Amino acid sequence: MPLYKFVNAHFSGEIGTKGGNRSAFVSKLKSNVRHTLGKSAEKVTTLQERLLISVSASSNAKETAELTSKVFGISWSAPCILTEIDEEKVAQEASKVLKEIKAREFYIIVKRSDKGLKIERSAFGKKVAELITKKTGIEGMINSQTIVNVELVTGNKALIFTGKFPGPGGLPVGSGGKIVLLLSGGIDSPAAAWLLAKRGCEIVFVHFHSFKEIGKEKKKIAKIEALISSLTPWLIKTKCYFVPYYPFQISSHLVPDRYRLLSFRRFMALTSQAIAEKEGAKAIATGESLGQVASQTLSNLASVQESVSLPMLRPLLAYDKQEIIALAQKLGTYEISLQKYTDCCTLFNPSSPATSSHAKDLKVFEEKIKMEKIVTEALGASEIFEYG
16 A cells, blocks of 8 residues: 555645635646646645645656646645544654654654644644654654654644655746747747746747748657657647748848848747737747847847737846756756757848847838738748647
């Protein structure tokens, strides 16, 4: 018989402090946890400031707790034992935990989530510790590294656990609306997607590629799919529009060299806005960082923003490159991003790029290349793949 049959998953602090709309956030969080765990979870219920997950007989509670810790909106999760609020019963179950981990000493921490309970925490903990020592011979010590946590909650329930898996915090994906994010093969945009998902955004990716079509030859986009796959556990589920940029490339010679990349960025923004309108998304997002390259000066960012009516979100705007790399390494996307791949922005990068621009000048070039027609053609040749 497995020792742990439940997972104790605490809400992030932000969800815990929500007022009248808290139930909507909790409902979305429960839905995301169920999707992530699949058949590992028999039942997911709300218990004050936590989710209590009943683990299926065929699953491992520790593995289930670790999976749960990947869900935005979770502060931490832990495999736990559920029993009644009774000193003898708590001591009995805690003794099993200590024997399993071969503990030589322990320290017990009791928290009372149900303030209506007429129980004094320190007295309850002291009595449980005495009973544990009597049952097992294991001594309670104040400075012990082995912590036995006991949470006393509503419904006369006691949750017993030791180690915790730290969660990402934030808000449940989907609670903050939908956005369309431009995904390159580089380091920055996957990190931007993670940060926006942490704020509750549902992500729809758009990737601009150099192929006429992808079709069944998905090996062409293997790197991009690897990036999406590494992010999907955090994003719950997502999709990606693969859009060919050849319609722009064919006419790009009509745009002066130093403005070509900016015109291309406006082409991507316009195309992404059309996709956002189709998806019901409220914003476009990129992995741009202020001043990182010539096309990302404040003037040039403003020129690109002017091309669309939707807001363009840039969660990495104030990050420097080393901070972005550190985040990518943490997420496991950094090494994938280093793989060889034809990046569209590199293709249109001039030898002497414009560091300052005006939207009215770029519009003149776009009239020459018939930008609206180019966007329509690119959208017509796009392909959609779903993940998660």
